[in-house]
Amino acid sequence: MATTTGTTSQATPGSLPPSVFTLPQTAQLEALYTIIRDRTTSRGDFLFYSDRVIRLLVEEGLNHLPVVPKTIETPTGSKYEGVGFEGKICGVSILRAGEAMEAGLREVCRSVRIGKILIQRDEETALPKLFYSKLPEDIASRYVLLLDPMLATGGSAIKAVEILKEHGVPEERIIFINLIAAPEGLVAFCTKYPALRVITGWIDKGLNEKAYIIPGLGDFGERR
């Protein structure tokens, strides 16, 4: 391929927990992140290019779902040994930024059911607290694509998984889909849930004193 791999802010793969999968770090992907990180990027471009990354992430996430052998006949009359999709899926977005990933999800998984979880920091305890959740009734029998574009400290993601587990979803059937992660958050999240798979597009340098991801892309929900 005529591409070079840039690792401007990517942590070395060796230091990652084994359940973390990143997209291939092509120059093209770096160019996509350059657009969505740029503070001068218009809302329209931000939408368009973040959707492109989200589709790639969802495609990568779906590869972790099981398939079964399936033989079919083609219109030319030939037999073809292929595979069929196995298992039902649903999306769960962590409000409010996660909602912005739903359109991208539905472009790849047509009319997929989408549950929602609202988690905010409790003013008194400073801990993440569940404010609202609405999930498909049969979620316990589904694979769950958990959507949150930014993983900073990992607090709300950890809380969201806790809620999914309360609803009977086993850890190994949850795939967390994420655009940008801070190494601190990744470590905290994966240590807590080692069987859960994380698909992230880019791992950034770290967090600043306000717990923003650096270099990051600002407030994802705000920019959409």
Place this chain on the structure above:
Amino acid sequence: MLGEELPKLYDAEEHRSNSSQSFQARKNILLKTHGRPPWYDEDGLPVCDAFVIGIAGGSASGKTHVARQIVKSLGSVPTVVILSQDSFYKYHTEEEIALAHANRFDFDHPDALDMPMFAACLADLKACRQSNIPVYSFAEHQRLDETKYLYGASVIITEGIMALHDPSLRALYDLKVFVQCDSDLMLARRIQRDVKERGRSVEGVLEQYLRYVKPAFDNFVLPTSRYADIVVPGSNNSVAIDLISTHVRRQMNERARHFRKNMACTSIDKCLKPNDNHEDWNVIVLPQTPQLKGIYTTLRNEKTSRQDFIFFVDRLATFLAEKAMELLPYRDKVITTPTETAYSGKEPDVKHICGVSIIRSGGPLEKGLQRVLSDVAIGSLLVQSDAKTGEPLLLHVMLPKCIRHRRLAVDTWVFLLDAQIGTGASAFMAIRTLLDHGVQQDHIIFVTFLVAHNGGISVLHKAFPKVRIVCGAVDEGLRETWLEHYHSEGEGHHYGDGRKVWIVEPGMGQIGDRYYL
């Protein structure tokens, strides 16, 4: 452009006419009766230039009539351009325009014409390249900013009183024709035409004639008759026209090429290498992930509903387009994030980028491309195979601006879209068309769902080694069959009793039909 009606042609000297604008529009045209067969050999190089005929003769001698009769009797020749010298009047100064409006500018003098540009445009067309010829307004007596795009003629007829005057033009003609007519007959025709059709007075016509037309004829036009290969009488000339068109037809037949058979059924082994050698790749296959296999299983399944087929085609096309984007060059770019941090990233290092879809089955890839490149211009090419010979025919060319203009085309990256590469005949023709326009070979990225392992891809690769092909699967077989044996709904009755087609096996069936019908 391709596809215009056989026009009514008028003589070259439009300057004295008040209503000449509409005549002018019809002059530089491309006529076609059917598609254009291959104009290149198995190595992808053009095998022949277009056949160029230059027709000169005095004003009202009947040049246009001769040109029109040649076109008519050529009948079977796919594409004919008629190029009028009128387009090549020079860009005039303010003073010249004032003179022109007062009927005091000598348009019958060779110096009124931009001969170098005339020759350059004709040379481009002759060499099967596109040309953007100037548009001259007779109402404003000025060359306009716009140009007219012409491409794909196999016969070019240039007509005008000075058509044989310039040596650089004469060097380009394969056949030089002079229409010989008595001066009194030309004057009689001229008076009749200008009075009747252009509302002029006899005195005015005569004054014009004596001041400009007659001296120009004697000094510049008549002497060029000695360069002519054939002198055609200005009236009762059907024998001469028959001789000319027989000659042209014979020349065209000698140039025809039938090479489709040679393209099928050779092996792709040489160009499809295992995944460990990045540098020599020209076929880039998507990683065979479980999802990708699942998508292909759905698309290959004849029982898949149309709804599902469309959805998965769009999804796959998006993925292929993303893969194709990886092949572009990128350069460094430093930006500032909303967290006030400097970030050194990348951006595509390309000037122009566009899509070109081979109609109809390139269409299913368009949505995917649009999801990856917002507001990308997508042009189209229509290539159909001849029902009798199986030869590909180019029927329609509609390309984005960044390809139409040669100076832009050299910096343009093109995603060429077609559902599959079977015999490779239409891919071959499409790539040749892009190269004719000045697009660089390594700037062409062919995006397709399927490549037939035993198909024309090896010939394609041999001819165009720098063109890269992005696909999702490589299939084993390519087989010739009758369309009626496996037509899906809607197909079949368009072609009466069926026709020979090549199908990829196991394949996905007729992708265009399954997506659109």
